[in-house]
Amino acid sequence: xxxxxxxxxxxxxxxxxxxxxxxxxxxxxxxxxxxxxxxxxxxxxxxxxxxxxxxxxxxxxxxxxxxxxxxxxxxxxxxxxxxxxxxxxxxxxxxxxxxxxxxxxxxxxxxxxxxxxxxxxxxxxxxxxxxxxxxxxxxxxxxxxxxxxxxxxxxxxxxxxxxxxxxxxxxxxxxxxxxxxxxxxxxxxxxxxxxxxxxxxxxxxxxxxxxxxxxxxxxxxxxxxxxxxxxxxxx
Numbered sequence: 569x570x571x572x573x574x575x576x577x578x579x580x581x582x583x584x585x586x587x588x589x590x591x592x593x594x595x596x597x598x599x600x601x602x603x604x605x606x607x608x609x610x611x612x613x614x615x616x617x618x619x620x621x622x623x624x625x626x627x628x629x630x631x632x633x634x635x636x637x638x639x640x641x642x643x644x645x646x647x648x649x650x651x652x653x654x655x656x657x658x659x660x661x662x663x664x665x666x667x668x669x670x671x672x673x674x675x676x677x678x679x680x681x682x683x684x685x686x687x688x689x690x691x692x693x694x695x696x697x698x699x700x701x702x703x704x705x706x707x708x709x710x711x712x713x714x715x716x717x718x719x720x721x722x723x724x725x726x727x728x729x730x731x732x733x734x735x736x737x738x739x740x741x742x743x744x745x746x747x748x749x750x751x752x753x754x755x756x757x758x759x760x761x762x763x764x765x766x767x768x769x770x771x772x773x774x775x776x777x778x779x780x781x782x783x784x785x786x787x788x789x790x791x792x793x794x795x796x797x798x799x800x801x802x803x
Contacts, residue, residue, distance in 0.1 A: 605642035
């Protein structure tokens with residue numbers, strides 16, 4: 569009877585929380601860094617979990633938790649998974665802010681040698697898309713013009729066949745083209761909403777149209793032509 573009373577009075581056992589939990593300065597609680605990154609990778613591509621996953625990834629990167637090749641590989645897998653639907657990058661102000669911070673932090677890892685050379689090339693390309701596309705939504709006309717000029721330079725550079733560009737994979741080259749077209753389309757999306765962007769957008773569309781023959785995929789060429797014709801019709 570006493571045992572039964574003691575059992576009845578005992579507080580219920582706490583259920584173990586699922587998911588990734590972070591401790592204080594000591595770092596992760598109950599999971600390894602790679603385990604945490606693997607969990608983030610599974611969720612970061614889901615629209616309802618993307619924002620939280622990005623914040624957790626940012627905390628890991630910013631907290632200096634990535635040590636060694638295994639954690640960098642797992643981090644790269646998270647970054648790649650976040651690009652599964654890259655159109656989502658600029659859907660809301662909250663997503664734009666967190667994606668921009670994540671890829672700025674990822675760029676900061678490039679000098680440490682944790683990523684392989686192939687991974688580093690992809691991280692640079694992902695960062696170009698994530699950071700540039702998100703920053704095009706700025707209210708700062710100077711920053712907008714700066715980003716548009718940088719994009720024009722990227723389009724202009726397509727005519728150069730440097731050793732660096734010839735060494736990268738076809739998949740990476742294709743993604744670079746997608747990055748340029750996606751950023752052009754993002755600028756177009758702001759054309760009516762923010763009239764002060766129109767001159768810069770027209771110049772970028774013109775440059776892209778001039779360089780359209782350098783795009784191997786017909787889908788990319790058609791998207792560029794569509795933007796150019798639309799902007800031209802708006803002038």
